[in-house]
Amino acid sequence: MNFVGVDLAGSPNRPTGFCVVDERKHVRCEILYSDYEILAEVKRSHAKIAAIDAPLALPKGRHCLQDTVAAGLTSVPVTEYLP
Numbered sequence: 001m002n003f004v005g006v007d008l009a010g011s012p013n014r015p016t017g018f019c020v021v022d023e024r025k026h027v028r029c030e031i032l033y034s035d036y037e038i039l040a041e042v043k044r045s046h047a048k049i050a051a052i053d054a055p056l057a058l059p060k061g062r063h064c065l066q067d068t069v070a071a072g073l074t075s076v077p078v079t080e081y082l083p
Helices: 035-045 064-070
Strands: 002-007 016-021 027-032 047-053
Touching: 002 035, 016 035, 027 035, 035 047
Parallel strands: 002 047
Antiparallel strands: 002 016, 016 027
């Protein structure tokens, strides 16, 4: 089973960190920019689980919370579990 980690930048003009870990614990990391590049790499990874560190809302740029809800996915902000 493959796992993906994404540290999503607030804008496609800034670098987004992308990493895949496979079942043999081999790691591949890249810097990506566009949404197209990010989605293509996620699909190529065949990951079953993706962890995404993303801005929930910004005045301009990516709006991850709205996009997640619109896609019918569940978003669980880590801050909900902090004391």
